[in-house]
Amino acid sequence: MFKLLSTANPKIQKGTKLGYLSFILHLAPADLSGREVCPKRTVGCTAACLNTAGRGGMFRKGETTNTIQRARIRKTQYFFDNREAFMADLVNDVLKAVRYARGKNLTPVFRLNGTSDLSWEKYNIADTGKNIFQLFPTVQFYDYTKVLGRKVAHLENYHLTFSKADGNDADVKKALTQGLSVVAVYDSIPEGVPSADETDLRFLDPKGIMLGLKAKGRAKKDYSGFVIRLQIV
Numbered sequence: 001m002f003k004l005l006s007t008a009n010p011k012i013q014k015g016t017k018l019g020y021l022s023f024i025l026h027l028a029p030a031d032l033s034g035r036e037v038c039p040k041r042t043v044g045c046t047a048a049c050l051n052t053a054g055r056g057g058m059f060r061k062g063e064t065t066n067t068i069q070r071a072r073i074r075k076t077q078y079f080f081d082n083r084e085a086f087m088a089d090l091v092n093d094v095l096k097a098v099r100y101a102r103g104k105n106l107t108p109v110f111r112l113n114g115t116s117d118l119s120w121e122k123y124n125i126a127d128t129g130k131n132i133f134q135l136f137p138t139v140q141f142y143d144y145t146k147v148l149g150r151k152v153a154h155l156e157n158y159h160l161t162f163s164k165a166d167g168n169d170a171d172v173k174k175a176l177t178q179g180l181s182v183v184a185v186y187d188s189i190p191e192g193v194p195s196a197d198e199t200d201l202r203f204l205d206p207k208g209i210m211l212g213l214k215a216k217g218r219a220k221k222d223y224s225g226f227v228i229r230l231q232i233v
């Protein structure tokens with residue numbers, strides 16, 4: 001039904017209880033497609049990326065890829081090789097998703113960096129002079145990012161949460177002073193830290209707070225400093 005977007009992520013489905021339906025775009029993270037989509041990635045986050053969480057990380061014995069990974073690579077190459085057609089398909093998917101969600105009495109919301117960290121505000125839709133957020137000003141978009149200083153303050157319908165990783169502590173401090181919330185990945189989320197696993201609806205959070213995510217996929221075995229380890233092993 002959708003060329004680029006999906007709703008398959010279990011955390012995303014949790015939002016439906018609150019009346020929202022999230023649509024997510026998964027590209028191939030880092031430079032897995034041969035093209036870089038994560039300009040501020042770290043050694044730890046690259047190795048432990050959510051790309052390997054859930055079905056995306058299930059491989060047949062002896063294989064290192066699967067249909068999900070191949071689809072993400074194809075989409076990423078499409079974005080770089082035929083940007084105009086990709087953005088047109090994205091617009092069509094957003095239109096379809098809005099109709100689909102409204103048919104279910106849910107509010108559609110969109111996360112375009114499911115497994116990437118692109119500055120979508122920089123990419124205009126052909127013949128419009130507008131980016132995707134400006135083209136759909138009444139639709140809510142949100143993302144996690146490790147890129148500080150993105151020029152999105154004028155985009156009221158695009159919410160960013162900063163993402164802590166190994167070696168970006170200085171950026172975490174700056175993000176908090178800029179009023180952004182920050183999410184960190186833990187082996188076990190400490191008491192008192194709100195869980196970002198409950199829903200993916202970060203635009204509903206108060207501003208400037210620290211949130212915790214539980215390590216998933218390869219992150220469970222991360223000792224790079226990306227995952228904050230509080231449990232004694």
Ligand code: SF4
Pocket residue numbers: 029030037038040041042045046048049050051114115116117146
């Ligand atoms: S964790 Fe984020 S920045 Fe790091 S490789 Fe994955 S998608 Fe890219």
